[in-house]
Amino acid sequence: MFRKFLTMFSLMLLITSVAGADDDGLMKRAQGMFKPIPLTPPAIEGEPATPEKVRLGHMLYFEPRLSKSQLISCQTCHNVGLGGADLQQVATGHGWQRGPRNSPTTFNAVFNVAQFWDGRAKDLAEQAKGPVQASVEMNNNPEQVIVTLKSLPAYVDAFKKAFPAEKDAVTFDNVARAIEVFEATLITPNAPFDRFLKGDAGALNAGEKEGLAAFMNKGCAGCHNGMNVGGLGYFPFGVVEKPEADVLPPGDLGRYKVTNTAADKYVFRSPSLRNVAITQPYFHSGTVWPLRDAVSIMGSAQLGMVLSEDEVGSITAFLQTLTGEQPQIVHPVLPPSTSRTPKPVL
Ligand code: HEM
Numbered sequence: 001m002f003r004k005f006l007t008m009f010s011l012m013l014l015i016t017s018v019a020g021a022d023d024d025g026l027m028k029r030a031q032g033m034f035k036p037i038p039l040t041p042p043a044i045e046g047e048p049a050t051p052e053k054v055r056l057g058h059m060l061y062f063e064p065r066l067s068k069s070q071l072i073s074c075q076t077c078h079n080v081g082l083g084g085a086d087l088q089q090v091a092t093g094h095g096w097q098r099g100p101r102n103s104p105t106t107f108n109a110v111f112n113v114a115q116f117w118d119g120r121a122k123d124l125a126e127q128a129k130g131p132v133q134a135s136v137e138m139n140n141n142p143e144q145v146i147v148t149l150k151s152l153p154a155y156v157d158a159f160k161k162a163f164p165a166e167k168d169a170v171t172f173d174n175v176a177r178a179i180e181v182f183e184a185t186l187i188t189p190n191a192p193f194d195r196f197l198k199g200d201a202g203a204l205n206a207g208e209k210e211g212l213a214a215f216m217n218k219g220c221a222g223c224h225n226g227m228n229v230g231g232l233g234y235f236p237f238g239v240v241e242k243p244e245a246d247v248l249p250p251g252d253l254g255r256y257k258v259t260n261t262a263a264d265k266y267v268f269r270s271p272s273l274r275n276v277a278i279t280q281p282y283f284h285s286g287t288v289w290p291l292r293d294a295v296s297i298m299g300s301a302q303l304g305m306v307l308s309e310d311e312v313g314s315i316t317a318f319l320q321t322l323t324g325e326q327p328q329i330v331h332p333v334l335p336p337s338t339s340r341t342p343k344p345v346l
């Protein structure tokens with residue numbers, strides 16, 4: 001009896017140590033390909049994040065008076081309660097106009113190599129000037145934004161405090177700079193995957209680990225790696241097989257419009273997959289809703305393989321472990337309009 005128990009015990013030990021060794025190998029490989037999201041916001045080169053600047057950026061992110069209608073703010077399309085995105089297929093802005101692309105999340109955007117689906121803005125400050133002026137988004141212009149902000153004494157004061165060395169601190173450049181430092185605070189650390197990367201083997205369950213292994217073995221990690229599990233490089237959408245026209249609309253040539261190089265037709269930045277489980281719908285066209293379907297499409301379009309139901313299931317389970325702690329952002333109290341504030345134009 002005792003011998004039987006001993007044999008069973010050693011068998012169990014063997015199984016656990018093999019599983020442990022496998023976990024070890026998986027963790028080491030993952031640590032070589034990905035990095036955890038830091039616990040505190042990253043510093044932006046040349047743009048020190050003073051509390052005054054972050055506070056101003058926070059207000060501006062929620063400020064609908066940056067738009068001509070005074071209804072639309074960054075928060076409209078990058079809702080901090082919805083994973084930094086908007087649940088819409090494509091962005092819906094001024095006069096209910098529908099833009100050409102899905103709104104990507106602003107969360108962890110600071111870690112992307114460049115901004116927008118085609119990488120046309122080099123950083124968050126350059127990016128922030130776009131939507132304010134885009135006719136289908138906020139439909140405003142820099143001059144009107146400055147007139148509006150200068151009509152609100154609390155903003156004049158906040159700009160002075162955020163940019164104390166400048167004589168006339170209320171400028172369109174400074175709007176973008178303040179928003180940039182606020183956006184850098186929108187990071188989502190401590191996802192189960194981050195805890196795994198930091199050495200907690202129990203942070204992922206067996207199915208999720210299988211998904212992680214498949215994600216690395218099948219080649220997904222070739223384009224979705226680093227701290228943001230993506231966001232670092234540009235790749236053709238449909239490397240092996242072109243997706244259907246609704247998923248990859250023929251009219252959006254992607255990075256070609258930025259570089260004017262034929263090889264960049266239908267090339268897009270591989271998006272970060274951080275928080276992907278809560279930022280439906282998917283792809284720049286926003287036409288795919290279930291995450292499982294997005295995973296299958298990636299298998300055929302990017303890798304030329306039909307992933308089995310089980311593989312799609314485990315990869316999807318792994319992607320769910322990329323949901324981190326969401327930033328707890330309080331809606332700021334914004335200064336009341338004055339008699340000098342321009343009226344909203346719908
Ligand atoms: C892209 C921030 C307003 C819709 C982005 C990105 C950031 C951002 C950081 C790039 C993310 C990435 O590439 O991963 C902001 C800020 C705003 C603002 C700071 C306010 C000043 C809006 C509004 C809408 C919108 C009001 C919707 C009407 C979009 C869309 C994209 C985008 C569709 C992708 C566009 C493309 O790739 O061509 N935004 N956004 N944004 N945002 Fe906004």
Ligand code: HEM
Pocket residue numbers: 215218219220221222223224234235236237239268269270271272273276279281282283284285294295298299302303315
């Ligand atoms: C988009 C997952 C392989 C490049 C996506 C999205 C997901 C995903 C879920 C949509 C994200 C969003 O819209 O927010 C995967 C998985 C893969 C894989 C699970 C392996 C089965 C690859 C490979 C490449 C790649 C190998 C590069 C050759 C891209 C690009 C996009 C994308 C460029 C953006 C497509 C667009 O909308 O224009 N991926 N991916 N992916 N992925 Fe992958």
